[in-house]
Amino acid sequence: MKVAVLGLGAMGSQLLLRLLDEGVEAVGWNRDRARGPRAGIPATHLAPTPAEAVRDADVVLTMLTDGRAVRAVLTDALAALPAGALVLDLSTSGPELSRATATLLTEHGLRYAETPVSGSVTAARTGTLTLLFGGGADELATAEPVLRHLGRQTLHIGPVGTASAMKLCVNALLHTFNATLGEVLGAAVDAGIDLRTAYDTIASSAIAAPFVAYKRDAFLTPDLPPVACAVDVVGKDLDLFLTLRPGLDAPTVRTAVDVVHRAQAAGLGPEDMATLARLYRP
Template sequence: MSVRVAVVGTGRMGAAMAGRLRAQGVPVTVFNRTAERAAAVAARTGADLAPSARAAATAAEVVLVSLADDAAVEAAYTGDDGLVAGLRAGTVVADTSTVDPRTALRLGDLVRDAGGAHLDAPVSGSVPVVERGELTVLAGGDAADLDRARPVLDRLAARVVHVGPAGAGATIKLAVNGIVHALNQALSEALVLAEASGVDRATAYDVFAASVVGGPFVQYKRAAFVDPENASAAFTLDLVGKDLDLLLALAGRGGVPVRQAEVNRAAVAAASAAGFGDRDMSAVAAHLRQLRS
């Protein structure tokens, strides 16, 4: 594969994407605002290291963006050292970040004005899923632009879904995450309820996993729920709160009542205020245990 890729943002998901692509022999350049993090990824994977998002984009035909929130995404795109300033004509920017659809539309316009193409292409899946190349990509934008990015995305994903025009990818990702965060809340409550009634935690979880509700989320979160003291933060509660804020804002603009999301947001806010914000999302269960003690 001769397409050169830039990865802007080397947090957990971005680092995993860079590693997966390098393992497939794809030439990759990485940039991260915290330079040490990108340097570590470059050293581990053999990727090239760029001093700025602009420099990373200049070296690439496909730019993957993986950042935590709207502010970080905006900073990576704009300014003299932003990726938009470094785009070559025809470069495709596939943004895998979870952001407000309005942010995706605004930044997509900047990319197109600079001669590039833009996809809001958030992903469904965790770091191990990236490493296996089994993500689901939810792409909004022009179908022809998606086709040009597919040789890269297909190395990361088992399924690439073109969900509609620009903004549709960002929108459907918020809808998906609303379900994920509802599952997280329901699973936390059910597990702590079973424990409080005398059922062994691991046994209760085994029952959930073997039942009709035992879908992929329940399966891959088992270790985090059963052994929370040794769980790494795959996705923090503070980021859950960010997602739910974006979902609630989107629902407000559309006049859609989302009562469960409102309740879930309040529960996450309470857990974060109690000191669990930087813990894995499964720490909702730990907060519930704290409340009953």
């Protein structure tokens, strides 16, 4: 089975490297062609265009900024996609754009499912992501030989659109927690508690979660941490969550959106999500 990975950012590059480690025949593409070599991907597994990447591919993985980027890149590659190829969108695209992409591809004799992921960059590299699947049983059967290399479990949420909605719910909870974690760490420091002591206490408490462990270095670094998920991306995810239903009653999430806007106004938009904590430091 030949796999193409479109989008080699923080997550996509690690997905491709994971597939290569597992012996999967895979090739990747990124708009910024320097991203692949920087991530350590051999030149022999990089394509100059999306069309070249997907040519002869059985399965295509997209890991791009949002649903609009996914649709634009797939439109560019449409003529080169083999009939019957399966496209799996691992991005956080939102249900509306995911369904629109599904319609576009099926009209051209192609198959589509959404497979947004939950987990860190490290989880992508080690194949321990949680994969949320939205699509038919036949598409899941085709995808499984690839997905088993990438995740510790695949949860079949329902038809196309449902996994995208579920991912937005997960991200809304995660991003709201991230904003609150920054806030309470600031309060702890204001109370005279050492930052590391405060963080490790939270990490040992009932609220501890994998997120607290794998974001420790990002929250405690004295300088700007490496960007795993930018504040601007957090804002995009939360905005998408609020569009799940007109007039959605989500006061806590809307508060987190306000925090993100404050961070963006402070110039933190391109920085890692953990930098929200800087809003509360003396």
